[in-house]
Amino acid sequence: MIIKIFLVFLKIGFLGFGGGYAMLSLIYHEASKFGMTMAQFADMNALDGIIPGLIAINSATYVGQMYGGFWAALVATVAVSVPSMIFVPLYVKYEAKINKNYYLNQILSCIKAASVGLIFAVAFLLILSIGLNVENIFNWQHLSINYTSLGIIVLVIFIYLRYEINPIILILASGLLGGLVYLI
Amino acid sequence: MNKNMTLFKVYLLAGTFTFSGGMAMLPVIERELCDKLNLITKKDLYEYTTLSQTFPGVIALTNACFVGKKVNGTVGMIAAGLGAVLPAYILMSIATVLYQLVPQDGIILSILGAIRATSAAFLITAAYSIARYNLNNVVNIGIALVCFILTIFNLVSAPMLIVLAIVFGIILTYGRQVKK
Structure with missing residues (x-):
């Protein structure tokens, strides 16, 4: 299990272009093999927002801890950090030979476009799961709309884009709202 | 020090x-x-x-x-x-x-449900802000759209799509180089 987690996060690290959020789609894909549900993925994303530090490290630690315990968390964190530790010395050594030119930027631009599609896809699947109670698009006949969740999703997107309120406050406020909804 | x-x-x-x-x-x-x-x-x-x-x-x-x-x-x-x-x-x-350690039932499930909805909203806004800076031409919009559709219908895995994007990027830049 620990070796498997190490290899999976090594793969995520080496294919993870474009930062923490771009990596999340890869992390969801790989962690679902360990049994991660959409709800647990959503909770991870919320914890990423509350807990300080780099999103990719937070996520690797969470997945490791959830599906393999203490050592798996450590191993996942180390594995996802490996690419940085390898590429930085290599670049510094061979800087002159590496073309940081037009062509590299072109390729990167394609990878980032793919990442954008992947994040939207994960977000879409998450909304499907949370707002419509469907685990994948093929089960759409069984959907049952969760109006509270859909309402919160729309409201938070609006508030976040319009007023740039701190994510921690939004998470705490929505938690409070969830509690109130239950009590009423 | x-x-x-x-x-x-x-x-x-x-x-x-x-x-x-x-x-x-x-x-x-x-x-x-x-x-x-x-x-x-x-x-x-x-x-x-x-x-x-x-x-x-x-x-x-x-x-x-x-x-x-x-x-x-x-x-x-x-x-x-x-x-x-x-x-x-x-x-x-x-x-x-x-x-x-947190039990997932009763009021806690209700709280988590609301937090999960907020979490989904954050993912949308993150995707939107990355999209705004990167989807600035037809090719990129096309790539993003193809990756989106292939992922939601679970046809091609996410890591494979990244590899394919790298290959496509290499072919594309090579093609443009040849044209010049």
């Missing part, structure tokens, strides 16, 4: 007091390493920040490694990298253990 210790402490501090992602660390790093300690110039710091984004892996960690390497070689790189990673690792370990 020893340079390695300084790097470790500055990145530990920056990692502990910044939320939602690595870019938020930069102002702290700039203030401590550039303004107060003069260990690195602002020009270098921002050049590394741009450069880090072209490498696979954790961007803020790559940036920390570049700065550490520049200031004090390989040992400096490890010191800065360790400082950048440790807060996220330790705090998230504790948070996950606590999270596993």
